Amino acid sequence: MSQARYARKTPDARKTELLAAAVMVFAERGYRSADVQEVADRAGVGKGTVYRYFSGKEDLFCAALTKQLDVLEARMCEARDPHSDPLERLRSGIRAAFAFFDEHPETVELFIQERAEFRDRGIPLYFARSMSRRHEWAPEFEALIVSGRMRKLPVEALMDGLGDLVYGAVMSSEASAGRPCLVDRFDQVFDIYLHGVLLGS
Amino acid sequence: MSQARYARKTPDARKTELLAAAVMVFAERGYRSADVQEVADRAGVGKGTVYRYFSGKEDLFCAALTKQLDVLEARMCEARDPHSDPLERLRSGIRAAFAFFDEHPETVELFIQERAEFRDRGIPLYFARSMSRRHEWAPEFEALIVSGRMRKLPVEALMDGLGDLVYGAVMSSEASAGRPCLVDRFDQVFDIYLHGVLLGS
Amino acid sequence: MSQARYARKTPDARKTELLAAAVMVFAERGYRSADVQEVADRAGVGKGTVYRYFSGKEDLFCAALTKQLDVLEARMCEARDPHSDPLERLRSGIRAAFAFFDEHPETVELFIQERAEFRDRGIPLYFARSMSRRHEWAPEFEALIVSGRMRKLPVEALMDGLGDLVYGAVMSSEASAGRPCLVDRFDQVFDIYLHGVLLGS
Amino acid sequence: MSQARYARKTPDARKTELLAAAVMVFAERGYRSADVQEVADRAGVGKGTVYRYFSGKEDLFCAALTKQLDVLEARMCEARDPHSDPLERLRSGIRAAFAFFDEHPETVELFIQERAEFRDRGIPLYFARSMSRRHEWAPEFEALIVSGRMRKLPVEALMDGLGDLVYGAVMSSEASAGRPCLVDRFDQVFDIYLHGVLLGS
DNA sequence: TATGAATGAGCATTCATTCAT
DNA sequence: TATGAATGAATGCTCATTCAT
Numbered sequence: 001m002s003q004a005r006y007a008r009k010t011p012d013a014r015k016t017e018l019l020a021a022a023v024m025v026f027a028e029r030g031y032r033s034a035d036v037q038e039v040a041d042r043a044g045v046g047k048g049t050v051y052r053y054f055s056g057k058e059d060l061f062c063a064a065l066t067k068q069l070d071v072l073e074a075r076m077c078e079a080r081d082p083h084s085d086p087l088e089r090l091r092s093g094i095r096a097a098f099a100f101f102d103e104h105p106e107t108v109e110l111f112i113q114e115r116a117e118f119r120d121r122g123i124p125l126y127f128a129r130s131m132s133r134r135h136e137w138a139p140e141f142e143a144l145i146v147s148g149r150m151r152k153l154p155v156e157a158l159m160d161g162l163g164d165l166v167y168g169a170v171m172s173s174e175a176s177a178g179r180p181c182l183v184d185r186f187d188q189v190f191d192i193y194l195h196g197v198l199l200g201s
Numbered sequence: 202m203s204q205a206r207y208a209r210k211t212p213d214a215r216k217t218e219l220l221a222a223a224v225m226v227f228a229e230r231g232y233r234s235a236d237v238q239e240v241a242d243r244a245g246v247g248k249g250t251v252y253r254y255f256s257g258k259e260d261l262f263c264a265a266l267t268k269q270l271d272v273l274e275a276r277m278c279e280a281r282d283p284h285s286d287p288l289e290r291l292r293s294g295i296r297a298a299f300a301f302f303d304e305h306p307e308t309v310e311l312f313i314q315e316r317a318e319f320r321d322r323g324i325p326l327y328f329a330r331s332m333s334r335r336h337e338w339a340p341e342f343e344a345l346i347v348s349g350r351m352r353k354l355p356v357e358a359l360m361d362g363l364g365d366l367v368y369g370a371v372m373s374s375e376a377s378a379g380r381p382c383l384v385d386r387f388d389q390v391f392d393i394y395l396h397g398v399l400l401g402s
Numbered sequence: 403m404s405q406a407r408y409a410r411k412t413p414d415a416r417k418t419e420l421l422a423a424a425v426m427v428f429a430e431r432g433y434r435s436a437d438v439q440e441v442a443d444r445a446g447v448g449k450g451t452v453y454r455y456f457s458g459k460e461d462l463f464c465a466a467l468t469k470q471l472d473v474l475e476a477r478m479c480e481a482r483d484p485h486s487d488p489l490e491r492l493r494s495g496i497r498a499a500f501a502f503f504d505e506h507p508e509t510v511e512l513f514i515q516e517r518a519e520f521r522d523r524g525i526p527l528y529f530a531r532s533m534s535r536r537h538e539w540a541p542e543f544e545a546l547i548v549s550g551r552m553r554k555l556p557v558e559a560l561m562d563g564l565g566d567l568v569y570g571a572v573m574s575s576e577a578s579a580g581r582p583c584l585v586d587r588f589d590q591v592f593d594i595y596l597h598g599v600l601l602g603s
Numbered sequence: 604m605s606q607a608r609y610a611r612k613t614p615d616a617r618k619t620e621l622l623a624a625a626v627m628v629f630a631e632r633g634y635r636s637a638d639v640q641e642v643a644d645r646a647g648v649g650k651g652t653v654y655r656y657f658s659g660k661e662d663l664f665c666a667a668l669t670k671q672l673d674v675l676e677a678r679m680c681e682a683r684d685p686h687s688d689p690l691e692r693l694r695s696g697i698r699a700a701f702a703f704f705d706e707h708p709e710t711v712e713l714f715i716q717e718r719a720e721f722r723d724r725g726i727p728l729y730f731a732r733s734m735s736r737r738h739e740w741a742p743e744f745e746a747l748i749v750s751g752r753m754r755k756l757p758v759e760a761l762m763d764g765l766g767d768l769v770y771g772a773v774m775s776s777e778a779s780a781g782r783p784c785l786v787d788r789f790d791q792v793f794d795i796y797l798h799g800v801l802l803g804s
Numbered sequence: 805t806a807t808g809a810a811t812g813a814g815c816a817t818t819c820a821t822t823c824a825t
Numbered sequence: 826t827a828t829g830a831a832t833g834a835a836t837g838c839t840c841a842t843t844c845a846t
Binding site for chain 3: 633634635712715716718719720722726727730751752753754756760761763764765766767768769770771772774775777778782788791792795796797798799800801802
């Protein structure tokens with residue numbers, strides 16, 4: 001329709017396509033084996049174009065990971081929003097995360113790749129992100145403690161514990177083919193977090 | 202005692218030295234960036250010698266990882282042994298694992314590298330190993346349930362939960378420089394596993 | 403005209419240059435000792451470029467050999483064409499081959515290298531090529547037999563005999579420095595083929 | 604029987620075994636791919652022992668080739684001996700060579716390997732040997748010329764021609780699986796050498 | 805701006821040779 | 826003398842990045 005013989009796209013659209021391609025390629029091949037050429041191919045652009053949008057392979061990876069983290073965060077926020085009860089907000093947020101990882105197992109791979117390849121570069125993006133979001137969750141825990149529903153443990157400890165449990169569940173989800181998907185395990189996992197395994201405690 | 206160019210040692214000693222060097226190099230550089238030459242250098246041998254003992258880089262890595270798993274397993278067994286109470290056995294075993302990872306953070310790196318690089322090759326050694334040890338732990342959980350001390354949840358669920366928590370704690374331990382070492386977090390983590398975070402549950 | 407580091411040329415020109423370099427390097431060093439880097443150097447390109455045009459060292463060698471065979475074949479065809487007499491066609495064709503090998507002794511080396519290195523891979527290209535050209539030569543022999551000028555031997559035997567003689571002459575040409583060049587031996591060799599060494603036969 | 608616990612062999616026996624092994628390995632794998640270790644294995648000795656008997660791989664190869672040449676020469680001499688007619692001596696000698704190559708195709712491979720790998724080192728052993736034997740054959744040709752049975756061509760030319768034909772036949776014998784064995788082609792080849800292919804010449 | 809041809813550093817692996825035992 | 830463990834030079838191939846077009 002337009003006069004453009006070359007189906008020009010807006011830079012943003014290009015970037016989005018590139019990131020989507022990058023997520024898949026990095027997840028499928030792993031960071032080191034991933035070929036920038038393949039990302040370009042899947043995005044339908046030349047290899048050089050990738051370097052117009054990203055400064056290098058590493059930058060591309062980080063951008064791809066960041067994009068996934070953005071989506072994850074958005075999902076969790078959406079899920080929390082409609083609830084007024086802090087515990088429900090917590091439960092819904094985590095369940096949304098589980099659902100997201102089920103839908104986008106590539107993201108899990110990206111976490112692992114980042115951890116494996118950029119070990120030296122300080123805090124992984126995934127952790128940095130969850131750290132930066134802690135201030136949003138802390139009040140929920142405090143409210144639960146104040147209202148006498150949650151044990152009077154340090155908020156940091158409570159969040160660390162939940163973080164570990166979630167991180168462990170997510171990371172090990174891919175590992176064993178026999179395991180059910182994450183959301184199916186959610187209730188069980190969250191139940192243990194809330195009530196522990198002992199009786200009459 | 203001369204700095205013999207053709208130093209001869211017993212095969213076992215050589216293999217041990219090579220594995221120790223490999224563990225460090227793989228942990229420091231990551232599997233892909235690790236240079237076989239560097240492993241040889243650190244072990245004080247020629248590069249060709251590495252290939253006398255291992256069929257290739259991959260074999261070297263697996264052997265290194267397996268060795269660490271052997272040590273970990275031994276530590277956990279030792280720790281469990283002296284206790285008669287199942288809960289104490291559990292506690293001691295896990296604590297021993299935490300202590301091991303504190304002492305040998307390289308091992309954590311090796312787990313991550315395996316997960317990242319050999320993703321396609323089925324179950325990672327780490328998971329395979331913990332799976333194969335589950336039959337040793339299951340009776341402890343059953344005993345605790347039967348004796349009415351533990352909630353009547355499926356043993357698999359109980360073990361999965363603990364596994365996730367431990368895996369998460371270990372994996373995230375390295376990530377944040379600010380965090381205390383693992384053993385220092387142990388009581389807290391195990392407490393949450395046992396009692397949960399809610400009050401009057 | 404600057405000594406551009408990223409010199410761009412047409413693919414055909416590049417390929418031609420690479421093949422010319424490959425012919426020389428393989429002939430001088432032998433297949434195994436030939437270093438792909440040296441081929442690249444002589445062609446004035448980076449090593450990676452070689453792999454853009456050929457899938458590997460072996461492919462490069464085969465392409466180089468094939469190119470030489472193409473030229474040889476062209477020379478022989480040219481030489482035969484202008485003659486109407488079958489015997490003259492034969493004589494001219496073979497003489498052209500001898501002249502070609504004098505001009506391009508590298509080609510002889512390539513034949514030898516192929517025979518030596520790819521012994522397992524079935525018929526060498528050189529033989530495959532001469533086999534495939536036999537159908538063009540057979541009618542000449544038949545015509546000579548029918549016209550009563552050539553002995554009534556099986557055409558295959560006649561061609562085999564000539565082939566052996568030519569192959570032997572070419573292969574041994576390089577061997578002894580003292581020998582005259584091939585074309586200078588041609589009349590003698592062809593004379594023996596035609597008339598044998600005995601008198602009054 | 605002897606008191607020797609270690610079945611010591613005489614150095615000569617060792618050397619013979621090593622050479623036999625070397626002939627086979629070099630012929631099967633080609634000079635470059637041949638592994639000194641494999642020669643040692645087949646001879647039932649340690650790798651180091653090979654180096655006690657030969658200064659290196661090259662020396663080993665030359666010794667192996669020389670040994671084969673010795674046998675070939677002996678065969679040809681034996682075959683010539685009983686005949687008084689020069690032409691019969693020639694015929695029997697060449698036929699014996701053909702038979703030898705049929706029995707020991709490894710030898711052909713060795714010739715090719717030498718030609719391919721030691722291109723720079725002047726005259727190949729095979730040629731050197733046939734050169735050095737020319738003085739034995741020359742008188743036969745002279746006698747045939749003098750007696751009026753052979754054409755009055757330069758003896759060198761006659762020998763070159765025969766050499767080329769034999770060399771060509773032998774070298775191409777291995778190449779095409781479809782061809783009959785050498786001795787079966789002998790009469791045909793020798794017939795062409797003697798009488799040529801033209802009629803009424 | 806978009807492209808993809810060209811580049812070359814980087815690395816696993818082999819194997820002839822050496823030499824401690 | 827015989828051994829085989831140890832050595833390290835040598836080399837094919839990949840792929841992130843650059844840049845001429």
